[in-house]
């Protein structure tokens with residue numbers, strides 16, 4: 001047989017997911033010689049084989065890959081290298097300076113490990129059990145390539161048994177970097193009634209008992225500390241709310257199994273797939289029966305997840321609670337606690353049982369949140385199980401550092417043709433989130449060996465992220481670009497769907513700094529990656545009291561009625577009763593004076609206004625509360641009739657508002673009005689898109705911005721647009737809320753720089769700073 005030598009490069013999510021052992025097994029099964037190793041770009045195989053064996057090998061590489069692995073490319077080259085080996089082996093990792101590979105996100109404990117958890121002698125009840133296909137990854141990694149010494153597992157020396165598994169190619173834990181057992185690995189420690197407890201069985205037994213009695217338990221998890229309590233115990237949930245200073249915002253809950261979820265909530269097959277995937281995000285489900293009002297108020301949706309750590313499973317066993325509230329543990333307004341010292345000092349005095357472990361969390365990661373909209377899973381919060389998977393581009397984004405927006409603090413770095421989006425960090429209007437943001441940025445820059453060449457910020461001059469971008473650019477003497485907020489939203493969708501041509505983008509969201517200095521957020525853009533034209537928008541109305549108007553929907557309700565229908569128009573009696581004549585009078589005078597009120601075309605504010613007029617929410621206690629309540633109310637009615645719409649730009653809201661108010665006067669059911677409002681928005685958007693498309697010939701339509709987290713609106717709109725000759729793109733992998741902004745910023749500027757390569761002096765008003 002004529003043997004040849006091949007070098008095979010495998011790129012993609014291939015590190016930290018058991019890929020080398022997989023290759024090793026495959027090669028041995030096929031009786032091939034050579035070796036496999038990691039470098040910082042991915043996995044390399046050196047193979048001695050016949051042409052047909054090589055082809056077969058590559059085919060099987062794709063076909064039989066581990067579940068979690070994602071192969072982006074396999075490049076095969078014939079090699080001159082003369083290797084004399086009689087075996088196939090795993091060679092040590094090679095360092096490559098600047099390149100980057102995909103670091104795996106954290107993976108929920110797998111079924112086989114949960115089996116070993118009960119049967120494998122040295123791992124019976126060992127809560128840090130993992131294998132090449134599961135366990136912590138991103139949260140413990142400090143540098144690449146992914147090998148034990150570059151993780152926080154470096155502290156733990158493998159015992160002889162673990163080491164033999166680690167080096168045994170036939171073992172499930174062969175080269176599993178966090179491998180550990182009862183003899184050698186990390187362990188939990190609890191503090192209960194002033195005593196330290198180190199025995200795991202004792203810890204979970206006490207935890208179950210305490211939870212059943214209504215206690216709050218702090219538990220160090222994958223990406224930080226969580227607080228847990230019995231979800232069916234009203235008093236405990238209230239206690240937890242007080243502890244967190246989080247009085248209304250819904251909590252997510254954890255059930256032991258899919259069966260339990262199905263018994264209690266509505267779960268379709270698509271939702272089940274996401275819920276049970278190795279990523280284990282929180283999935284927003286429709287409620288079947290109310291668990292407790294203190295969990296999600298009157299909303300009919302609830303965030304649900306399944307256990308992803310062995311200890312989670314143990315909390316449900318032997319008569320433990322049926323359902324747990326699981327929320328991040330943090331001081332109010334701060335990011336999730338990760339350090340033992342900080343957590344112990346803060347939490348121990350406040351709670352009933354405190355559980356930590358001695359493996360450091362290097363990268364803090366919250367739970368991710370997913371919602372199924374129109375049969376697709378929309379990623380609403382990108383964190384555990386998703387970060388740091390990159391997004392692929394066809395052009396280079398090397399050196400770009402994008403600072404994102406504000407309330408959803410996130411950033412992105414550009415490596416070659418990939419954008420690495422950070423995990424969700426927190427609200428940058430809080431100083432502590434800013435600190436966490438900076439720390440996360442330093443860590444990801446180090447991890448991915450990133451060298452910034454240019455910075456990109458939002459156009460909003462007052463965003464903390466803008467300030468940080470400017471500061472860093474100045475310090476490093478690098479250029480800084482600005483991208484308009486809604487253009488960034490649109491481009492983030494173009495990245496997801498690899499659109500390079502012109503698009504029509506509906507960008508409906510809360511707040512974005514417009515080119516005219518006013519607050520945008522209800523736009524129709526005609527755009528490509530480097531240019532945009534605002535061809536439609538919602539009418540401008542004042543925001544009385546400035547930023548306060550975004551927190552207090554009643555102000556927007558008043559503003560809409562006064563600006564569109566006149567100051568003498570009759571407000572709904574119930575509204576006047578709730579807010580008070582005096583307050584309304586004062587606000588009207590403020591509006592007349594024009595003091596302290598920017599104008600806005602934001603769709604988020606429109607939803608706020610309608611929510612308040614209907615008496616659903618006058619003051620937002622958390623972001624988008626009023627809009628969520630409006631969606632909820634609309635989704636329980638099957639009304640089919642929209643209010644009147646007119647063909648105009650700005651969109652004409654007069655008949656809509658007039659219709660809503662006269663419906664309120666006629667005592668029409670609130671749910672019916674809410675539904676009709678959603679239908680009207682969909683009709684308005686559809687009409688504008690159809691008109692613009694026929695005039696411009698552009699068929700690609702993007703729906704983006706935080707408003708499209710609204711399942712009711714999005715599904716009505718998509719089904720409406722399906723009747724038209726349009727290609728409708730709705731984001732699934734890149735958040736349509738401000739979490740996607742850094743991706744759009746980076747891709748827009750990379751495209752702009754590519755275009756203007758030959759003329760770096762040329763200044764494009766849209767992008768270049770001063």
Ligand code: ZN
Pocket residue numbers: 109110111112113114130131132133134135
């Ligand atoms: Zn496993």
Ligand code: ZN
Pocket residue numbers: 158159160161162163180181182183184185
């Ligand atoms: Zn061991």
Ligand code: FE
Pocket residue numbers: 485489509510511512705706737738
């Ligand atoms: Fe936005």
